[in-house]
Amino acid sequence: MKALAYLFLLFAAPAMAQDLGNIEKSRIIDSISQKLKALYVYPEVAEQMSKQLHSNAEKGQYAKIKDPNAFADRLTTDLWAVCHDKHLGVHYDPRPVQDHPIMEDNVELARSRNFGFKELKILDGNIGYLNLSYFEATGKGGETATMAMNFLSNADALIIDLRMNGGGSTDMVQLLASYLFEGEPQPLTDIYWRPTNTLIQFKTLPYVQGKRMPHKDVYVLTSQNTFSAAEDFCYSLQNLKRITIIGETTGGGAHPVEEIAASDHFIISIPEGRSISTITKTDWEGTGVKPDVPVPAKDALLTAQLKALTKAPEDNFPAKWALMTIKAKLSPVTVSSDSLKVYTGTYGERKIFIENGQLYLEKTGGAKNHLIPMDKDLFSVEDKDYLRIKFVRKDAVITGFTRLFDDGTAEPGVKDIQ
Structure with missing residues (x-):
């Protein structure tokens, strides 16, 4: 959640910056290198990134960069060239680090975004639709999640739209997934944390408030913008053969992140862990989650509706009525x-x-x-x-x-x- 939280803060940060001196840039590079070697999920890659930054500095590649935002962007680009890890990044903020508001404690900001639950409705043919913009921590968004899933419980099929979901909290992934199963807890994702050398195992919860929906068809919509915890949801449930993913291959970020101060104004997002499928022992880092039904993201919703309505019984007139509408939208008829x-x-x-x-x-x-x-x-x-x-x-x-x-x-x- 922290990477997403800081993204929100960046948009709110004042757009002013002071020129950087070369001595300060050297201190920032040294600090980033030390933190990467101590915390980054792959120690050998951290060592390579450190060497790359110092080599670039020695060659004078950062000497002419005065703007701190440009310096942060350049460092991020150089780090990506080594690790190819989209969760990793360097950010500049003109406010001192100690003055940054903490998104994870900011309930009002989360509430203003409805804890990620952007849209909830019943589509024609009694298909439940949830548009989730991010996965909020259950400590704040759990009550809203419960109400949303119970609202959807009377639908004949579900569509969960993650096309613009950039990630969030694993415990919300766990909660929402739990509504889709019954019986013994099902394995989701294991997370290895390098700083503590520990493995945290996530499974569906033995108890949720309200109705479970273990037998409903569930369609999850994805795009290239689907990232991080949203990919976790997709990858875990796809491996359990519980969902059908429709859309585009996702962004490819499987490493949980911590925000660490590199100086008074520079913060580095460091992937300290690795998500691992309990079933396959693999992850989606760098490759993304591949859809079961690949279509352009803009066509994913209609495609999901078509699939859901096609499976409705012949005597389900509302579903058949809606099916004709979807077919007409997917294949428009023109008459001169x-x-x-x-x-x-x-x-x-x-x-x-x-x-x-x-x-x-x-x-x-x-x-x-x-x-x-x-x-x-x-x-x-x-x-x-x-x-x-x-x-x-x-x-x-x-x-x-x-x-x-x-x-x-x-x-x-x-x-x-x-």
Whole structure:
């Protein structure tokens, strides 16, 4: 959580900086090197990074850098060239280190972000949808997590959107995962901590408040921005074959981070641990978590909806209704203006007409409604998700239409003879 917390602080930091002298830069490099060698998860890599920074300094590669932000960025780039670890980084803040607010103690800031629970709703076809922007520590976000998971418990399937989730706290990963299993605790991720040479094992919890959902299909959406704890959630549950991941390969950050002061104004994010799958004994560092269904991130939600709705029973009319909408969005139907002319005319108190190349329905004395093609002779009604228009043909001639409703009812209408 600390890496994410400091990211929030960086956005809030004043944008002012003073020129750095070469003596100060040398002290910062020495401090960073010492801390890396003492704490970085791979000691041999830490030694290589230290040598690289000192070699660059001796060659004068930092001599002309005066701006501290530019110096921090350059150090990060040089460290990445050795370790390729996206969790590691050097940050500058004009405030003295002791004056930094601590995000992990800032409940009000976390509350203003709703503890990461950005959006919660039931999609058409009774699919639960959770958009989680980050994994808050359960000490602050646990109550909200419980309410969210209980809200979703009556859905027929779940979609958890982690496409813009940059990470957070492992204990929230553990809590949310626990709602998806029953029975004996299931193994999630082990975390090795180099400073203490210890291994912490995470499993699903034996007790959660409210309903568990062990048998619901769960679809997790990912992108290249999905990172850290969000990848932990994906990797653990994918290895347990509990979820279907849809989207893009994730960012590839598997090393838990600690924020360490390198000087009065420079802070280094040091990956001190390593996440390890209890099942595979591997991690996703540098490679990311690969989706089960690879699609561009922008198409992941519709793809997940399509998969969930396709599995609904044949007699589940709301699901089948929603399925047609999703199919139409994924494969839009286009009809030329000339082809639309066949539908125009008067149908009792309603008329169908073309305006600016688009088809419209208008009831006498009412507003006009844009008709959007879904399939052959089938149109949805814009802003009226509960209604569709199905035109009736006889010998290639339109003779009427049927107004279809999302409750399964239908109202036929005959086209007036011209």
